[in-house]
């Protein structure tokens with residue numbers, strides 16, 4: 001199951017050598033899916049995409065943020081699933097578990113609105129090759145932004161923030177998970193690197209304002225700073241939707257290099273991940289041992305003033 005962290009640990013810790021992964025090379029599929037108001041169609045559509053990714057050799061499939069529902073505060077309560085209640089009541093969750101088991105792949109299941117008691121969360125479930133739930137990440141940083149005339153969104157109107165970072169050991173390596181806005185908070189990626197993650201998966205739905213400027217920049221920054229793989233997966237763009245997604249699902253390597261990407265239409269990217277590149281880049285640029293962890297504190301800063 002997922003490890004539990006204390007938030008105070010997230011202050012620039014020294015990264016661990018990542019563990020030897022169970023496989024050093026494998027294929028990942030990023031399924032950039034169209035999402036409609038028809039939940040059953042979304043589930044069947046995602047199931048077909050997962051199967052297509054697996055048929056092209058993917059051992060890991062990543063889905064988009066909120067792939068079973070339109071992205072809106074009105075929709076979240078309607079499409080939410082109580083994933084703790086078991087089969088039947090949680091068709092999206094059950095489909096992912098069944099697909100992982102029958103195709104014998106690992107699935108980082110994008111995210112869906114989750115209902116738990118009186119609360120709703122934006123939740124990513126991670127399934128192992130036997131279909132078991134390996135971890136559950138509830139979005140930590142809610143997307144509450146206001147850029148007047150461009151985009152205003154307040155997830156906290158309906159959603160509750162998760163309380164713990166999530167890192168999972170799978171058949172395809174150690175994976176840290178963040179959802180969309182979580183990518184902006186570098187401390188989370190630093191923490192995952194410190195805990196030996198090989199790959200960070202961020203299901204995300206950036207938008208037409210922040211997407212062009214920040215989406216790729218943030219992914220490449222998280223990958224280059226932490227010298228690990230970053231994979232993102234967005235819904236396809238629907239220009240008639242209330243929230244218009246940027247698209248551009250991407251795989252970035254540990255040198256900050258874009259390995260594979262796409263535009264905004266539906267697409268299934270299947271690409272190889274080679275974990276030996278992590279060690280290569282960490283020996284090319286030995287940031288871990290050069291880090292001045294003794295200096296990065298918000299006390300004892302030497303101030304020099306000019307008159």
Ligand SMILES: O=C(O)CCC(=O)C(=O)O
Pocket residue numbers: 142143179180181182184205206207210211214
């Ligand atoms: O950070 C951004 O610009 C977009 C984030 C977002 O769309 C989300 O968290 O759902």
